[in-house]
Amino acid sequence: MIKARGLQRRFTSRGRTVEAVKGVDIDVTEGELVGFLGPNGAGKTTTLRMLTTLLTPTAGEARVAGCDLRADPVGVRRRIGYVAQGGGTGPECKVAEEIELQGRLYGLGKADAIARGKELTEQLDLSGLDQRLTKTLSGGQRRRLDIALGLIHSPKLVFFDEPTTGLDPQSRANLWEHIRTLRSEQGVTLFLTTHYLEEADTLCDRILVIDGGEIVAEGTPDALKARVSGDGVVLGVDEDVTTRAAEIVGRADGAHDLVTTPGEVRFRVPRGDTALPALLRAFDAEGLTMQSMQVQRPTLDDVFLTLTGRSLRDSDGGDTDTADGTAANGTAADDNDGNDSDRNEETTRVA
Numbered sequence: 280m281i282k283a284r285g286l287q288r289r290f291t292s293r294g295r296t297v298e299a300v301k302g303v304d305i306d307v308t309e310g311e312l313v314g315f316l317g318p319n320g321a322g323k324t325t326t327l328r329m330l331t332t333l334l335t336p337t338a339g340e341a342r343v344a345g346c347d348l349r350a351d352p353v354g355v356r357r358r359i360g361y362v363a364q365g366g367g368t369g370p371e372c373k374v375a376e377e378i379e380l381q382g383r384l385y386g387l388g389k390a391d392a393i394a395r396g397k398e399l400t401e402q403l404d405l406s407g408l409d410q411r412l413t414k415t416l417s418g419g420q421r422r423r424l425d426i427a428l429g430l431i432h433s434p435k436l437v438f439f440d441e442p443t444t445g446l447d448p449q450s451r452a453n454l455w456e457h458i459r460t461l462r463s464e465q466g467v468t469l470f471l472t473t474h475y476l477e478e479a480d481t482l483c484d485r486i487l488v489i490d491g492g493e494i495v496a497e498g499t500p501d502a503l504k505a506r507v508s509g510d511g512v513v514l515g516v517d518e519d520v521t522t523r524a525a526e527i528v529g530r531a532d533g534a535h536d537l538v539t540t541p542g543e544v545r546f547r548v549p550r551g552d553t554a555l556p557a558l559l560r561a562f563d564a565e566g567l568t569m570q571s572m573q574v575q576r577p578t579l580d581d582v583f584l585t586l587t588g589r590s591l592r593d594s595d596g597g598d599t600d601t602a603d604g605t606a607a608n609g610t611a612a613d614d615n616d617g618n619d620s621d622r623n624e625e626t627t628r629v630a
């Protein structure tokens with residue numbers, strides 16, 4: 280569905296050059312739900328805008344939904360859906376009007392646009408809101424309307440830029456369910472950017488981690504976490520057998536970073552869940568009793584920390600939302616490459 284090679288974008292403004300994306304390779308296969316995770320300014324939006332034809336790459340090639348990005352941008356636009364960060368709805372427009380207009384922009388007849396709109400509003404829990412002005416919708420409803428607009432032409436590949444930024448935890452979880460349903464019931468391939476660790480972890484099949492314009496890691500959430508440092512395990516034992524327990528642990532496959540305190544043995548192993556049964560048997564064989572055990576899976580933040588030496592939470596302001604529904608984090612640089620339309624296009628529709 281997506282195959283990009285050496286995709287690069289440089290911005291130059293008033294003599295200053297920003298290498299926003301430094302030649303990334305991206306592969307996404309049909310039916311996948313892939314997350315593009317990175318801190319603010321990492322290059323997520325710039326990459327997304329290139330893949331959706333809104334921004335011309337400085338270098339590199341890509342095929343998106345079967346069409347060449349440079350040779351056939353119109354073909355790409357016809358086949359993809361794009362749900363931008365800020366959405367594209369007019370505040371004074373009614374929900375039904377927005378949906379119908381979007382359908383017409385994609386070439387649907389009036390009756391088809393209305394019928395497709397009805398189908399989407401039902402799927403996305405927006406029924407009954409047809410006559411509401413979009414400015415009166417809640418944050419979650421507005422995001423679902425943005426999704427409806429992005430899906431009006433039944434694309435098989437949909438791009439989401441920070442789909443849940445600014446939503447409260449309940450609306451975020453609700454939107455995740457809708458995104459999952461899109462994939463499971465309609466077989467849509469999804470590519471989303473996010474700086475929310477939990478979103479990437481719980482929602483995505485596979486994650487690409489981007490930092491400073493480069494992809495620094497990629498894999499399933501579990502594989503990424505396993506690759507970095509393994510699971511932390513804490514075993515509780517009787518104080519007088521701590522040393523013997525530590526000796527048994529020291530012989531376990533892949534155990535490292537062993538630390539003991541009276542009554543407790545801490546260590547790391549590649550997979551805590553598979554290491555523990557063997558350890559239990561070894562304890563049994565030596566006549567020792569394990570009083571307690573705890574496996575601590577590494578988080579994606581541990582992954583990011585190991586890869587970059589920085590915490591994703593620190594570098595992007597964390598998972599905080601402001602009360603007014605806007606992202607707490609800042610936006611990317613305001614300067615531009617002399618082509619203002621690049622930035623402005625972000626809120627226009629891909630039609």
Ligand SMILES: Nc1ncnc2c1ncn2[C@@H]1O[C@H](COP(=O)(O)OP(=O)(O)OP(=O)(O)O)[C@@H](O)[C@H]1O
Pocket residue numbers: 290291292297298299317318319320321322323324325326474609610611612613614615616621622
């Ligand atoms: N039009 C532009 N002109 C100049 N620099 C830009 C422009 N657009 C983006 N940049 C710069 O490119 C880098 C990558 O920005 P980008 O918006 O792609 O990051 P991001 O990972 O999407 O961040 P965010 O999570 O804040 O949206 C940043 O340093 C940003 O300041």
